[in-house]
Amino acid sequence: MALNLYLAFFKITLRMKKLYTSRISGMGSYVPENVVTNEDLSKMMDTNDEWIQERTGIKERRWVKPGSGETTSTMGVKAAKIAIERAGISKDDIDFIIFATLSPDYYFPGPGVQVQQELDIKTVGALDVRNQCSGFIYALSVADQFIKTGMYKNILVIGSELHSHGLDKTTRGRGVTVIFGDGAGAAVLSRSEDDGKGLLSTHLHSQGKYAEELSLIAPGMGKRWVNDILADNDPNDESYFPYMNGQFVFKNAVVRFSEVIMEGLMTNGLKKEDINMLIPHQANLRISQFVQKKFGLSDDQVFNNIMKYGNTTAASVPIALTEAWEQGKIKEGDLVVLAAFGSGFTWGSVIIRW
Structure with missing residues (x-):
């Protein structure tokens, strides 16, 4: 009681x-x-x-x-x-x-x-x-x-x-x-204290069984540490360079991008037609174009700058967000969607009323 x-x-x-x-x-x-x-x-x-x-x-x-x-x-x-x-x-x-x-x-x-x-x-x-x-x-x-x-x-x-x-x-x-x-x-x-603007919701996911499809294995405590690398002195050892199963990552990315964007919209009672600006993680222009086509968005509704900077991983979304705002592509009251997918696999989205 x-x-x-x-x-x-x-x-x-x-x-x-x-x-x-x-x-x-x-x-x-x-x-x-x-x-x-x-x-x-x-x-x-x-x-x-x-x-x-x-x-x-x-x-x-x-x-x-x-x-x-x-x-x-x-x-x-x-x-x-x-x-x-x-x-x-x-x-x-x-x-x-x-x-x-x-x-x-x-x-x-x-x-x-x-x-x-x-x-x-x-x-x-x-x-x-x-x-x-x-x-x-x-x-x-x-x-x-x-x-x-x-x-x-x-x-x-x-x-x-x-x-x-x-x-x-x-x-x-x-x-x-x-x-x-x-x-x-x-x-x-x-x-x-303005409930109508700001970050409306965030959505995070992971799928660790594909961790090694996009990874950098060494140096790491689990497999190869610095002492092992130095002892072997093997010029053909690729474990300390990034590895990516490109096609596999691409296929998973386009699915998860779409899922997590829709999750964010539905949580807030919104539709894809409500999106004013989508800023995806700049992983690959082909991924962004695939998502853009699936959501029926125009070129003015999706911001890409991977052409100039490549993939800057954790920096890509804030760099793109900053540039979109500086160029006047984001205005007060706009619905802005941020989304990313990458190593882990981990992915997520942020829904913002600007």
């Missing part, structure tokens, strides 16, 4: 507790100055512009120049500074940091604490998200929950990647290497 009364009181308390809405108050992006074209890649490996564009839609990407001093965290900081300024707040207003990446400066600690140090933010919490291509979507979802409950007011969310230093730049690795680029994007998620 006492337990039942306690549970009833707890449920009433939850209903009475005010839930806030989170909104994106500022965005920023940064990409290295060094442009690497398909023609440049053809001088490193057996490939050409036609082959790359036909399979991926990519014309060029940005790669950090070796010795430049640029890292995943420094690029993230540059994007973050822009986002904070555009949010109309100062670094001292940031309550929490979430950093999504698969390419941290160190194996540990993660880059979240490096951002806290570099921006001289007070000793707030810093969380690192390792969900690869869907990392920024997962990070936004986590930030959204913190803000909804009233725990934090302004959360800095970053997606940043430095792929180029870890790619196999020979013909052996061309299937992966031609796809990836470097860059960073950031957003400030802020508390709002």
Whole structure:
């Protein structure tokens, strides 16, 4: 009896507790100055512009120049500074940091604490998200929950990647290497009391049985660690380069993209006709075009920039979101849908009323 009364009181308390809405108050992006074209890649490996564009839609990407001093965290900081300024707040207003990446400066600690140090933010919490291509979507979802409950007011969310230093730049690795680029994007998620605008819902999924279809095996505690690699000194060891079963990933991506977008729309009583702007993770232009056709969206309703930057994994959605907003393609009141699919497999979507 006492337990039942306690549970009833707890449920009433939850209903009475005010839930806030989170909104994106500022965005920023940064990409290295060094442009690497398909023609440049053809001088490193057996490939050409036609082959790359036909399979991926990519014309060029940005790669950090070796010795430049640029890292995943420094690029993230540059994007973050822009986002904070555009949010109309100062670094001292940031309550929490979430950093999504698969390419941290160190194996540990993660880059979240490096951002806290570099921006001289007070000793707030810093969380690192390792969900690869869907990392920024997962990070936004986590930030959204913190803000909804009233725990934090302004959360800095970053997606940043430095792929180029870890790619196999020979013909052996061309299937992966031609796809990836470097860059960073950031957003400030802020508390709002306008229930009609902001992040309406987020949706996250995973399917671990396909983990090795898109992966980087070594160094890892489970199979091959640094000592093993050094001891073998095998030039043919591919375990420390990214691997991707391209066709298999493509087939799964187009299905999961569609599913998770529809899940988000249905949760909010919306239809595909309500979408003003879809910003998919920039994995492959062919995937984006497939999803666009399936949802019956025009070119003005889908934003793609993979042609210029390649796949920047966790950075791709925030870079694209920032550019779409800068170009005036997103306006107040628009329904904006973010979606991503990648290694894990993990995938997710975010539904936003701008």
